[in-house]
Amino acid sequence: MENVQPAQYTQMALKLIYRANIFVVNRAHPALQLGRDDSNDIVIVSLFASRIHARVQARDGQFVLTDLSSNGTFLLADEQTAERRLRQEETILSGRGWIGLGKSAARHGDHSVRFALEAETA
Numbered sequence: 362m363e364n365v366q367p368a369q370y371t372q373m374a375l376k377l378i379y380r381a382n383i384f385v386v387n388r389a390h391p392a393l394q395l396g397r398d399d400s401n402d403i404v405i406v407s408l409f410a411s412r413i414h415a416r417v418q419a420r421d422g423q424f425v426l427t428d429l430s431s432n433g434t435f436l437l438a439d440e441q442t443a444e445r446r447l448r449q450e451e452t453i454l455s456g457r458g459w460i461g462l463g464k465s466a467a468r469h470g471d472h473s474v475r476f477a478l479e480a481e482t483a
Contacts, residue, residue, distance in 0.1 A: 375417065375424040375454065378475040379403050387481060392418035395462060395474065396429075407472035409463030417454070417476075424478065426460065427451040435461035454478065 374387040384403055386393055393402040396414035405414065411430035418425055428434040428447035437444045438458035444465060445452065457477035459466035466473045 372481050373422070373424075373478055374481040375419070376477050376479055377403060377417065377460075378477075379405070380471075386417050386419055386424060388419070392416060395460075403474065405462050405472060405474070407462065407464075407470070409461075409472040411463065414462045415460070424454045425451050426454050430463060432463035435459075435464065435466045437461065437466040 372388060374385055377384040377386070377393065384393055394413065394416050395401055395403045395405055396412050397405055397407070397410045398412040401413065409432065411432060414430045415434045416427045416429060426434065426436065426447070428449055428451070434447045435444055436447065436452060436458065438456055440456050444467060454476060455478060459469060460474045460476060462472045462474070464472050
């Protein structure tokens with residue numbers, strides 16, 4: 362009789378990097394909130410960020426960025442040439458890039474969070 366190994370399948374995870382700290386959105390942690398307030402999962406040390414600025418969540422196999430702020434959230438994906446500004450709306454994250462809270466992500470300051478989608482094996 363053959364020894365059959367359990368099937369491996371690939372699930373995606375979203376890594377968020379802020380100030381050398383790595384945060385992960387995946388099956389075990391399906392959502393993170395970002396903002397200036399200490400109650401957020403990722404506390405952004407910038408006056409450009411709102412107290413509760415944005416949320417990233419896993420939804421239907423994708424990762425959704427939702428702007429909750431008054432100043433907007435900026436998305437600069439590596440595969441895009443133009444930055445996108447979200448105002449009280451949401452978008453699907455893909456690949457890798459930068460999220461700017463309240464200000465352009467192009468300068469990668471304290472208001473910016475790096476993101477990357479990666480496969481995780483379960």
